[in-house]
Amino acid sequence: MVQEMRIVLRNVGKINPEVIDDYLREGGYQALTKAKAMEPAAIITELERSGRLRGRGGAGFNTGFKWRSAFHTQADQKYIICNADEGEPGTYKDRIILEHDPHTVIEGMAIAAYAIGATEGFIYCRAEYSEISSLLEHAVKQAEEKGLLAGLKLHVVCGAGAYVCGEETALIESIEGKRGEPRLKPPYPTVSGLWGKPTVVNNVETFAAVPVILDKGAGWFSRLGAEKYPGTKIFCLSGDVKNRTWCEVPTDTSLRAIIEDIGGGMRGSEPLKAVQVGGSSCPFLTPDKLDTSVDFDSMSVAGAALGSGSIFVMDASRSMVDVTYSITRFFQHESCGKCLPCREGTMRLAALAEGIAGGTGSRKDLETIRELGTFMNQASFCPLGQSAAVPVFSALAQFEEDFRQRIMEEEGECK
Numbered sequence: 001m002v003q004e005m006r007i008v009l010r011n012v013g014k015i016n017p018e019v020i021d022d023y024l025r026e027g028g029y030q031a032l033t034k035a036k037a038m039e040p041a042a043i044i045t046e047l048e049r050s051g052r053l054r055g056r057g058g059a060g061f062n063t064g065f066k067w068r069s070a071f072h073t074q075a076d077q078k079y080i081i082c083n084a085d086e087g088e089p090g091t092y093k094d095r096i097i098l099e100h101d102p103h104t105v106i107e108g109m110a111i112a113a114y115a116i117g118a119t120e121g122f123i124y125c126r127a128e129y130s131e132i133s134s135l136l137e138h139a140v141k142q143a144e145e146k147g148l149l150a151g152l153k154l155h156v157v158c159g160a161g162a163y164v165c166g167e168e169t170a171l172i173e174s175i176e177g178k179r180g181e182p183r184l185k186p187p188y189p190t191v192s193g194l195w196g197k198p199t200v201v202n203n204v205e206t207f208a209a210v211p212v213i214l215d216k217g218a219g220w221f222s223r224l225g226a227e228k229y230p231g232t233k234i235f236c237l238s239g240d241v242k243n244r245t246w247c248e249v250p251t252d253t254s255l256r257a258i259i260e261d262i263g264g265g266m267r268g269s270e271p272l273k274a275v276q277v278g279g280s281s282c283p284f285l286t287p288d289k290l291d292t293s294v295d296f297d298s299m300s301v302a303g304a305a306l307g308s309g310s311i312f313v314m315d316a317s318r319s320m321v322d323v324t325y326s327i328t329r330f331f332q333h334e335s336c337g338k339c340l341p342c343r344e345g346t347m348r349l350a351a352l353a354e355g356i357a358g359g360t361g362s363r364k365d366l367e368t369i370r371e372l373g374t375f376m377n378q379a380s381f382c383p384l385g386q387s388a389a390v391p392v393f394s395a396l397a398q399f400e401e402d403f404r405q406r407i408m409e410e411e412g413e414c415k
Contacts, residue, residue, distance in 0.1 A: 002249060002257035005224070007232045008208045009248045012100040017135060020142040023103040029148050031211035035111045043115040044068050047210070049218035054229055057083060057166075057203030058278065058307045060296040066200055069190035070116040073198040080113045080121035080152075081194065081201040085171060087126055087163040088279035089330065090310035093234040094204035096246055098125075098132045101208070102139040106154065108207030110143075111214060113152045116200055121154045124171050127161035163334035164384055168201040169193075170336070181338045182382035205234055205309075225251030226295035233294060233306070239313035242267045249294070256290035259313060270315035274399070278307020280327045281387040283394035284320075303394075320399040321406045324392045325353040331388040342385025345376040349389060361407055366396065 006012065015022035023029070035043050047053050048064035055061045070078060082105060086094040097105060109121050123140075125133045136156045143149050162180045165171045169183035172194050193199025209231060213221045222230050234248045235258060242264030249258060255275065259265065266272055274284040277294070282305040285292070292302040299306045314323065328350040337343040352369050355361040373389025380386045396403060 002253050002261045004247050004262070005232050005250050006248050007212050007224075008097060008104070008205055008234060009100070010212070011104065012096070015101065017100050017102055018138060020103060020139065020146065023101070027215065028103055028211075029107055029143075031214040032107050032110050032114075032148065035114055035214055040071060040115045040117065043111065043214070044071060046214060046218050049222070052228070053206070053209060053213060053221070053231065054296060055203055056205035056209070056233065056309070058088075058305075060229070060306065063202065063206055066190055066202070067112060067116055069188070070118075070198045070200045073191050075198050077120070077195075077197045078116055078118040079194045079197055079199040080109055080116070080118045081168075081171065081175070081199060082109055082121070082123040082204060082207055083166065083168065083171060083201055084123055084125045084129065084132075084204050085159050085166045086129075086204070086308075087161075087166050087334075088281075088308040088310060090236055090238045090312050091279060091308040092236050093246060093309050095129065095132065096234070097204050097208050098129070098136065102132075102136050103143065104208045104211055105204055106136075106139055106143055106149075108202075108210035109154065110149055110152055111210050112200055112202065112207065116198070118200070119151060119153065121152060122175055122194075123154065123156045124165070124175060125156065125158050126165075127159050130158065133158055162336065164336045164382070167382055167384070170382070171201065172199065179336075181336050182384075184381075225253075226293055226298065228297050229295035234309055235294065236310045237263045237313070238310065240267055240270070240272075240315040240318075241265065241313045251295040252293050254291050255285070255294055255311070258294065258311060259290070263311075263313065266313075266315055268315060268317075270317045272313065273316045273318060274314045274320070276312040276314070276391065277310070278305040279310050280330055281305075281383070281390055282307045283390055284398060286398055319406065320395040320402040321353075321357050324395045325350075325357040327391050328353040328388070331384065335384060335388075339379075339381035339385060341376050341379040342381065342388070345372060345380070345385060346388050348372060349376070349392065353392070356403060356406055359406075363404070363407055365407075366400075366403060370396070 053063040140154045165180040170180045174180040189199040247262045296306045332346040332350040335346045
């Protein structure tokens with residue numbers, strides 16, 4: 001039976017998040033003290049030795065590589081940004097971290113800032129996290145009063161509720177006071193980011209892991225979980241499971257173990273039909289893939305994505321027609337409108353899905369969806385438009401009968 005391994009969530013339930021002395025009593029800011037006794041390049045090397053800490057926000061990018069790029073870029077000003085714009089449906093892991101242990105994120109940011117030579121940083125929260133923003137402002141003030149952030153000025157800013165600002169360049173545009181739309185890359189933020197200066201953007205969970213790695217050592221961390229994606233990962237369980245909850249487990253844990261041991265299995269009598277790991281933009285997994293490990297590479301090999309760490313479980317009573325219609329409506333609403341393929345494509349995709357779900361669709365619509373989705377994937381400016389059709393493609397490939405049955409029933413060919 002799988003057991004949780006709380007590393008990022010090590011202080012949950014142990015400390016009062018509003019009291020910095022509680023965090024200090026649990027060893028807080030010791031890793032920052034250790035870091036400041038090291039050469040900045042040595043800190044980055046330690047991260048790389050840890051087995052390649054990879055971003056926990058969805059992209060899985062090598063954290064040490066990102067920091068080293070910013071470190072080597074010469075500039076009179078550098079920035080550090082924590083991406084707390086958690087807008088993926090079914091995902092609330094960053095909220096759990098920030099609500100229960102804001103100082104571990106602040107400490108991770110301070111270490112990163114020292115490593116790359118940044119003197120100013122921003123924590124960008126989603127608009128709905130107003131209470132968390134207040135908690136973070138309080139935590140930053142406490143750390144400043146104790147002299148723990150000497151040389152680093154941290155700001156807490158709130159977005160306007162745009163899903164696209166989870167993409168790092170759209171987030172940067174928003175901080176600059178502009179409309180939240182993605183930028184063309186390259187140049188990448190580590191070369192030209194906030195106000196044209198070298199900028200490192202990492203997810204909440206990524207920053208929260210940094211103090212532990214530096215405190216316990218790279219060798220310790222690299223032995224945890226999967227070889228190529230070491231450490232732990234936080235997951236949010238939702239859907240048709242008995243226990244809708246969150247957990248932190250080693251990355252070599254199987255999806256089956258999370259659903260059955262932590263989720264308690266299916267909540268009703270219907271068997272499992274599909275699991276969507278990583279968020280609404282990700283493919284679906286069928287029951288035969290449940291023994292896949294929840295690390296970035298294993299998920300990719302299985303034809304899925306680790307994404308933001310949400311796990312949406314669906315039983316056999318659900319029609320994938322209705323599931324995908326809900327997803328297409330979400331992406332239609334969240335498209336920033338910058339590029340035509342995404343702006344018009346998400347609208348047309350939602351309309352086609354609505355027709356099938358509502359009984360006015362046809363078999364020809366299925367081919368139109370495939371053609372439209374392919375075009376969106378190839379021509380959209382950013383990952384939102386490129387991935388909006390991914391779950392629809394996945395549902396059609398693995399559950400086409402759901403779509404054909406709905407169309408046939410409405411056409412009167414099958415009752």
